[in-house]
Amino acid sequence: MRYADGQVVCPWHNSRFDLASGENLDWTPGFAGREMPRWSRRMIALGRKPSPLTTYDVMIEGDDVYVEL
Numbered sequence: 001m002r003y004a005d006g007q008v009v010c011p012w013h014n015s016r017f018d019l020a021s022g023e024n025l026d027w028t029p030g031f032a033g034r035e036m037p038r039w040s041r042r043m044i045a046l047g048r049k050p051s052p053l054t055t056y057d058v059m060i061e062g063d064d065v066y067v068e069l
Helices: 038-045
Strands: 002-004 007-009 016-018 024-026 058-061 064-067
Touching: none
Parallel strands: none
Antiparallel strands: 002 007, 007 016, 016 024, 058 064
16 A cells, blocks of 8 residues: 555555545556556446545554554
8 A cells, every 4th residue: 555645545456545534535546556547447446336444543642552443
């Protein structure tokens, strides 16, 4: 996964997600890390609709990181 500007990019289908909200910002713009033409996105997605990432509340206390599950 690549991370920049509060976004993470999946290395398999290049989808971009906002790390704070989990919102899908760009659904399947590629395949296996390669950019694909816009018309091919429906084929790559195989009819699936974009889903947000699951997000968790995180607290940092000193050197400890707590994730609320």
